[in-house]
Amino acid sequence: xxKVLCLMILVALVLVPATSATYNLxxxxxxTYAVGLNIGTNTGIGFQYxxxxxxxxxxxxxxxxxGISRLSFDVAANYKVSQFSIENADFIVTVGxxxxxxxxxxxxxxxxxxxxxxxxxxxxxxxxxxxxDIYLRxxxxxxxxxxxxxxxxxxxxxxxxxLWRFD
Numbered sequence: 193x194x195k196v197l198c199l200m201i202l203v204a205l206v207l208v209p210a211t212s213a214t215y216n217l218x219x220x221x222x223x224t225y226a227v228g229l230n231i232g233t234n235t236g237i238g239f240q241y242x243x244x245x246x247x248x249x250x251x252x253x254x255x256x257x258x259g260i261s262r263l264s265f266d267v268a269a270n271y272k273v274s275q276f277s278i279e280n281a282d283f284i285v286t287v288g289x290x291x292x293x294x295x296x297x298x299x300x301x302x303x304x305x306x307x308x309x310x311x312x313x314x315x316x317x318x319x320x321x322x323x324x325d326i327y328l329r330x331x332x333x334x335x336x337x338x339x340x341x342x343x344x345x346x347x348x349x350x351x352x353x354x355l356w357r358f359d
Contacts, residue, residue, distance in 0.1 A: 285314075
């Protein structure tokens with residue numbers, strides 16, 4: 193219980209200053225909120241809260257590894273680190289820091305906790321065409337708790353998804 197409380201305090205220390213930052217839209221920031229679907233290690237619903245043009249909070253809620261043994265939730269603070277174009281298509285590269293919690297839904301499966309470093313590639317359609325972002329996100333990380341026991345080791349998550357941007 194102390195470990196979960198410490199993790200919650202750590203997440204709050206990251207999120208409170210980030211969400212109180214000044215919101216400054218530019219052409220790179222399409223909208224404040226986005227919700228969509230993703231497939232991968234955490235197949236389910238993805239969301240995004242854009243704080244400013246270079247920083248957003250991302251998360252996923254779904255079933256781990258296409259199965260029904262765990263309900264998985266991950267959240268990360270995400271920073272834009274680069275931008276490039278291929279012909280007329282603009283892409284954004286992001287890097288973040290976050291965590292993953294997997295809650296067992298079946299007996300014989302335990303609780304998991306991991307720290308993640310998501311690296312993403314995002315393509316945003318023009319708002320006049322469709323307010324959609326398509327992304328590929330790979331997240332290497334450190335497993336802290338695996339199947340209810342402390343077990344430090346390397347972990348990995350990956351997602352392919354699409355988000356609908358709301359104004």
